Amino acid sequence: MHCYDCLELGRTTVASGGCVVCGAALCREHTTEETKQIQQIQGMGQQVHPTRARRLLCGRCSKAEHDRSLT
Known part of the structure; x- marks a missing residue:
């Protein structure tokens, strides 16, 4: 599988991951790595896991996801 963004630029680069939102295949250069706090309901409250999950976008x-302006 090849990186979708590289293909749009006329390059062929092997993909090493995929966007968790749209599913596009991505090379390392076009991948944005973010983290997300994982919370779980347990008993009468929430438990926050100490390790943040990795998200590739x-x-x-x-x-x-980060643009707060409306068009």
Whole structure:
């Protein structure tokens, strides 16, 4: 599988991951790595896991998730 963003630029690069939002295959150069706090309901409250989960996103989905402006 090849990186979707590289293909748009006319390059062929082997993908090493995929965007968790849109599913596009990504090379390391086009991958945005973020973390997410995992919470779990337990008993009468929530438990926060000490280790944050890794999330791989493409640039477009990362920007869309963090852009607070409305069009």
